[in-house]
Amino acid sequence: MSVYKHDYRAYSGRVTPIWARIGVLVRYGLAEALSSKITIGLFLAALIPFIVLLIQVYLANNPAARLLVSRNGLSWLEINSEYFLRALQLQCWFALPLMSWVAPRLITYDLADSALPILLSHPVSRFGYVLGKFIALFVSLASVTLLPCLVLFVYQCYFAPPGWTSANLSIAAGIVVGGTIWITLLSMLGLAFSSWVKWRTLATGVIFAAIFVPAGVGGIVTAVLRTKWGSLLNLPVMMTQLWQRLLGVPEMVRTGSDWSLPSTAILIMLLAACLVCVAMLNARIRAREVVRG
Amino acid sequence: MNDRIVFENVSKFYGEVLGVNRVSFSIPPGITTLVGPNGSGKTTLMNLMTGLVQPSSGQISVLGIGPGDADAFFRMVGYCAQFDSFPRGLTGYQFLFDSLMLHGMADYDAFRLASEALERVRLTEAAGRRIAAYSKGMRQKIRLAQAIAHHPRVLVLDEPLNGLDPMARAESLALFEELGRQGMHLIISSHILDEVDRISDRVILITGGYLIAEGNIHQVRQEVRDKPMQVLVRCDKPELLASRMFSVNHCVEARLHGDGKGVFLRTADIDEFYRLLNDVAIEGLVKIEAVAPADDNANAIYNYLIGSDGGAS
Numbered sequence A: 001m002s003v004y005k006h007d008y009r010a011y012s013g014r015v016t017p018i019w020a021r022i023g024v025l026v027r028y029g030l031a032e033a034l035s036s037k038i039t040i041g042l043f044l045a046a047l048i049p050f051i052v053l054l055i056q057v058y059l060a061n062n063p064a065a066r067l068l069v070s071r072n073g074l075s076w077l078e079i080n081s082e083y084f085l086r087a088l089q090l091q092c093w094f095a096l097p098l099m100s101w102v103a104p105r106l107i108t109y110d111l112a113d114s115a116l117p118i119l120l121s122h123p124v125s126r127f128g129y130v131l132g133k134f135i136a137l138f139v140s141l142a143s144v145t146l147l148p149c150l151v152l153f154v155y156q157c158y159f160a161p162p163g164w165t166s167a168n169l170s171i172a173a174g175i176v177v178g179g180t181i182w183i184t185l186l187s188m189l190g191l192a193f194s195s196w197v198k199w200r201t202l203a204t205g206v207i208f209a210a211i212f213v214p215a216g217v218g219g220i221v222t223a224v225l226r227t228k229w230g231s232l233l234n235l236p237v238m239m240t241q242l243w244q245r246l247l248g249v250p251e252m253v254r255t256g257s258d259w260s261l262p263s264t265a266i267l268i269m270l271l272a273a274c275l276v277c278v279a280m281l282n283a284r285i286r287a288r289e290v291v292r293g
Numbered sequence B: 001m002n003d004r005i006v007f008e009n010v011s012k013f014y015g016e017v018l019g020v021n022r023v024s025f026s027i028p029p030g031i032t033t034l035v036g037p038n039g040s041g042k043t044t045l046m047n048l049m050t051g052l053v054q055p056s057s058g059q060i061s062v063l064g065i066g067p068g069d070a071d072a073f074f075r076m077v078g079y080c081a082q083f084d085s086f087p088r089g090l091t092g093y094q095f096l097f098d099s100l101m102l103h104g105m106a107d108y109d110a111f112r113l114a115s116e117a118l119e120r121v122r123l124t125e126a127a128g129r130r131i132a133a134y135s136k137g138m139r140q141k142i143r144l145a146q147a148i149a150h151h152p153r154v155l156v157l158d159e160p161l162n163g164l165d166p167m168a169r170a171e172s173l174a175l176f177e178e179l180g181r182q183g184m185h186l187i188i189s190s191h192i193l194d195e196v197d198r199i200s201d202r203v204i205l206i207t208g209g210y211l212i213a214e215g216n217i218h219q220v221r222q223e224v225r226d227k228p229m230q231v232l233v234r235c236d237k238p239e240l241l242a243s244r245m246f247s248v249n250h251c252v253e254a255r256l257h258g259d260g261k262g263v264f265l266r267t268a269d270i271d272e273f274y275r276l277l278n279d280v281a282i283e284g285l286v287k288i289e290a291v292a293p294a295d296d297n298a299n300a301i302y303n304y305l306i307g308s309d310g311g312a313s
Helices: A018-034 A037-060 A063-069 A081-112 A116-120 A126-142 A146-159 A169-196 A200-225 A228-233 A235-247 A263-284 B042-049 B070-076 B092-102 B107-120 B136-148 B166-181 B193-199 B217-223 B238-246 B270-283 B298-305
Strands: B005-014 B017-027 B030-035 B057-062 B077-080 B154-158 B185-189 B202-207 B210-216 B229-235 B251-256 B262-267 B288-293
Touching: A018 A037, A018 A081, A018 A126, A018 B092, A037 A063, A037 A081, A037 A146, A081 A116, A081 A126, A081 A146, A081 A169, A081 A200, A081 A235, A116 A126, A126 A169, A146 A169, A169 A200, A169 A235, A169 A263, A200 A228, A200 A235, A228 A235, A228 A263, A235 A263, B005 B042, B017 B042, B017 B057, B017 B202, B017 B210, B030 B042, B030 B166, B030 B193, B030 B298, B042 B057, B042 B154, B042 B185, B042 B202, B070 B077, B077 B136, B092 B107, B092 B136, B107 B136, B136 B154, B136 B166, B166 B185, B166 B193, B193 B298, B202 B217, B202 B298, B210 B217, B210 B298, B217 B298, B229 B238, B229 B270, B238 B251, B238 B262, B238 B270, B262 B270, B270 B288
Parallel strands: B030 B185, B030 B202, B077 B154, B154 B185
Antiparallel strands: B005 B017, B005 B057, B202 B210, B229 B262, B229 B288, B251 B262
16 A cells, blocks of 8 residues: 655646647647648649749739730730639649648548547647647648738739729638638548548548549539539539639620529538538547457 | 545446446545456546546546546546557657647746656657657657656556566556655556556456456455455475364465475465464464465456456356
């Protein structure tokens, strides 16, 4: 029998607030994401269209350059909502391979290494854990979508004549809202599917499949049943329509049929997809490891 | 503040699979050994104790705090999981530092406590190396360091001696003993019962999700009345002592020690046995050098109550 001296002292110093602890997980996540050369490569690749678009803004606002570049008309050099829609679309689709590469690194490794019981035995809840990973992924994706598009907008504001900025603030708002919806959805999809597939490479493939297989099915439904509602399974189509409306770009109309989906229907579908992702994460992100022993 | 770990009628089911069923106990400070065969529910019990899983029914209170108060609860509990698993790519120091940051320590405190924990498990020199390059014993040590680094009041250790060499095992046991003596709660699940038994005050026996016995090891042993107590008597004439003891009917078995200088005696009445042994000593026929219980330990209790097949007897 021990003789208890009761001289053990538990830690009684100050503790940081919960957001600071979640910040540790974000730091973990970003460090993990950036530790791969492929991640860096994807970041650099996402810079290429941005640089091209940046040059376009410069040329569009430089009379000498405009004269040199084009002698047959300057329509492609116009900086308007269509230009920013193109920029947002380009950058957002570059975010997809980046997400499918980074997301599995954030969660799959923890699951494969059974590190969750260790991490969740700290004063960080399952929600805090997922939030930390979500923020890390969101920040990574925002740096290749929202950030470049807003830099382009600011650059154009710098060159543009007075009044252009105030007249086009809705474009900036559209970029922020459209980009945020897209990267939120991508982050949720990435984390959810990564939590179900322990093999990282397979997880990357599954994420792509989760986006393009339903899109294919939606395309078949649309073609066979001659209905626009099949497009509700088609994420690229839904997002394109949403971005067009957010940036105020006139929608293209297919000859013979109205393929335009109501914004409410699109938002409900995106919300439903996010809820499914939450349910998937809730089912998989658990501290327990039921090992009989 | 309440100084006990209290389970009141706690059950945990994973769907239709039973983890533990209607478990109740109250553990005071000190070292408690959790004993049970594979699949008995030890890890579930530890997960419940550390707040990693919530009970399906019943109440859990650790030093007066329930798992619902997650911040206070997790800060009070240190957990060394049995799994050889770590967040990828970290050095030993980073693992401890980040763990302490997750516990809410400020940078300076995290640095100080991480260094202290590394010192305690003697891993200071290897702190800068990646955990992936550690030996199994070092990985076990760094897990232990992570569990104690934030100065918890309750330490739950799932198979903490696995993979350690004899020297490291002795160091770990000494550390557990020191922490137990200081008034910390240590709950240890281990298959190396002989070694844990030396430092343990209490035992919890579990099998098939049901609690079989709980309490002070000696008291539990005495409660096992259908298994006569075994006592080792070291003496100069073990054969004579054995024959003398057999003259009374409570002595049911005698077995000579391997070196011929002692005898294992099994008795159904331990008080009567000691009284008779006193008489023998006073008579001077046999020179008795030492008397020690031979099956008053967690290992024996495990064998008697659970048996090698893992079924409760």
